[in-house]
Structure formats: C-alpha cells, structure tokens
Amino acid sequence: MAKRELAGSRVLVTGASSGIGRAIVMELVRAGAAVLAVARRAERLETLINECAGGPGKVLHYAGDVTQHEIRRTALVMAEQQLGGLDILINNAGLGAIGHFATASEARLRHIMEVNFFAPCEWTRDALPLLRRGRAPIIVNVSSVLGHRAIPRMSEYCASKFALQGWSEALRAELAGQGIDVLVVSPGTTQSEFFENLHEAQAEHIGGRRRGVPAVDVARRTLRAIERGAHEITPSSSGALLVWANRAAPWFVDWALARRA
Numbered sequence: 001m002a003k004r005e006l007a008g009s010r011v012l013v014t015g016a017s018s019g020i021g022r023a024i025v026m027e028l029v030r031a032g033a034a035v036l037a038v039a040r041r042a043e044r045l046e047t048l049i050n051e052c053a054g055g056p057g058k059v060l061h062y063a064g065d066v067t068q069h070e071i072r073r074t075a076l077v078m079a080e081q082q083l084g085g086l087d088i089l090i091n092n093a094g095l096g097a098i099g100h101f102a103t104a105s106e107a108r109l110r111h112i113m114e115v116n117f118f119a120p121c122e123w124t125r126d127a128l129p130l131l132r133r134g135r136a137p138i139i140v141n142v143s144s145v146l147g148h149r150a151i152p153r154m155s156e157y158c159a160s161k162f163a164l165q166g167w168s169e170a171l172r173a174e175l176a177g178q179g180i181d182v183l184v185v186s187p188g189t190t191q192s193e194f195f196e197n198l199h200e201a202q203a204e205h206i207g208g209r210r211r212g213v214p215a216v217d218v219a220r221r222t223l224r225a226i227e228r229g230a231h232e233i234t235p236s237s238s239g240a241l242l243v244w245a246n247r248a249a250p251w252f253v254d255w256a257l258a259r260r261a
C-alpha cells in the first residue's frame with residue numbers, strides 16, 4: 001500500500017532545468033502534483049512549463065542559484081503562497097568535476113561541496129518549518145553510487161556525495177519522530193547534461209563515455225520510492241553492482257580502480 005499520494009502533493013525540485021530533475025518534474029506533473037521548479041537557466045524552465053501544460057498537475061518556476069540564501073528564501077515563500085505549502089523537497093541540483101586532486105584548486109573542492117552538499121543541507125534547514133506542516137512530508141536527496149564507492153579523478157564529487165549520504169542518514173533518524181521521511185536516491189551513470197555541465201574537466205572520466213540509463217527511468221523509480229516511503233534506492237543495475245562488489249570485496253575494487261587511475 002502506498003504511504004503517500006503524489007496527486008495533489010506540493011513539491012519543490014532543484015536542478016529542474018535538465019536531466020534527472022527535469023524528468024522528475026515532468027513525471028510529477030503527469031501524476032497530478034503541483035511543482036515549483038528551481039534552477040538557474042530561466043529559459044529552460046520556461047520551456048519545461050510549456051511542455052507540462054495540460055496537466056493534470058501544474059508547474060511554476062523560479063530561476064536562481066541554489067547556493068544563495070535569498071533564492072532559497074524567496075522560493076520557499078513562493079511554495080507557501082502559490083502552492084499552498086510543501087510536502088516534498090527534492091534536492092537534486094548538482095554538478096561534477098573530473099581531474100586528479102593533487103593538481104586541482106581549492107576553489108574546485110569548495111564549489112562542488114557548496115552546490116552538492118551545503119546547498120541541500122541549507123534548503124532542508126530552511127524548508128523544515130513548511131515541511132512540518134505538510135502532508136506525509138519527505139526530503140529526497142539525489143546522491144550517486146559514488147556516494148557509496150569513490151572512484152579516482154572525481155575525488156571532490158565523491159566526497160560531496162559521501163557527505164550527503166552521511167548527513168541524510170543522521171537526518172532520517174532525527175526527523176523520524178516528526179513524521180518526516182528522508183530518501184536517498186543513488187543513480188549510476190544517467191543520460192543527462194551532467195558531462196556537459198562539469199565544473200572542470202582536466203582528465204578523462206575513468207568510466208569513459210557510457211550512455212547510462214535514461215533520466216526518465218531514474219525519475220520514475222524515484223517517484224515510486226517516494227510513494228512507498230523507501231529510505232534508499234540505487235536506480236541502475238551497473239551502479240548497484242559496483243556498490244555490491246565494493247561491499248563484498250573492497251580490496252578488489254581498490255586494486256581495479258588504482259590500475260585505471
């Protein structure tokens with residue numbers, strides 16, 4: 001039995017202008033939810049709104065940088081006034097960088113942590129008062145399989161997703177008594193603009209240019225997990241295999257990755 005209904009739920013999605021976030025918004029509107037879509041590229045958000053027209057749900061947009069306090073505050077006021085509240089917060093905005101740690105700048109580490117870790121934490125902190133008044137509230141953090149097993153040449157990204165994983169686990173326990181769920185989604189390689197939108201690319205990705213699973217598959221599995229109140233999902237079989245192999249034989253995965261580094 002479903003723990004929550006998507007139809008009629010009020011949802012804020014960050015990183016909604018492309019890839020996984022965009023697919024999540026489209027699936028939510030198809031399921032009858034009211035969505036506030038946030039990202040920096042306003043023209044992309046406007047196109048998304050046109051594509052979602054005709055419902056059954058509805059979508060509004062707000063363009064801004066997720067790392068900015070003022071953007072968070074205004075978006076949450078918009079959710080309260082124009083959606084009538086907030087039931088689901090989806091922290092999806094994120095980006096990567098590729099290259100060896102030793103030759104990278106401090107700025108790269110700080111930027112990746114700012115967008116992928118500090119921003120979801122602060123969106124959550126700011127949204128909690130609204131979520132406490134929501135219906136079957138849930139916080140969804142879009143992490144990565146690289147938040148379970150790190151790979152070379154993406155140290156900052158992996159660190160940001162490990163941080164997101166650890167923080168989410170603590171938060172889940174802290175919020176359990178308040179009836180607020182925390183779901184961590186850990187996709188493997190997914191078809192999106194992730195590799196075009198890298199903060200920096202100073203080397204080749206060790207996985208090469210794998211196509212990955214369609215973003216809509218990740219979106220659909222995320223929505224099913226929200227409905228049933230799951231805590232964790234890994235919506236990619238190759239990603240799940242990496243996590244499993246690392247649990248079973250971490251020394252082997254260390255050896256294999258060191259050979260490719």
Ligand SMILES: NC(=O)c1ccc[n+]([C@@H]2O[C@H](COP(=O)([O-])OP(=O)(O)OC[C@H]3O[C@@H](n4cnc5c(N)ncnc54)[C@H](OP(=O)(O)O)[C@@H]3O)[C@@H](O)[C@H]2O)c1
Pocket residue numbers: 014015016017018019020021038039040041042044064065066067092093094095096115142143144145186187188189190191192193194195197212
């Ligand atoms: N694709 C993969 O293989 C993969 C695998 C595992 C996990 N993930 C995770 O999935 C999430 C979505 O990524 P994606 O694959 O869909 O990549 P994407 O197509 O590049 O989408 C990233 C989204 O994040 C937004 N964003 C980035 N920085 C932002 C900022 N400072 N302020 C506001 N929005 C910002 C982008 O919007 P604007 O540029 O318009 O601001 C865009 O909508 C990320 O957290 C990523 O780490 C992806």
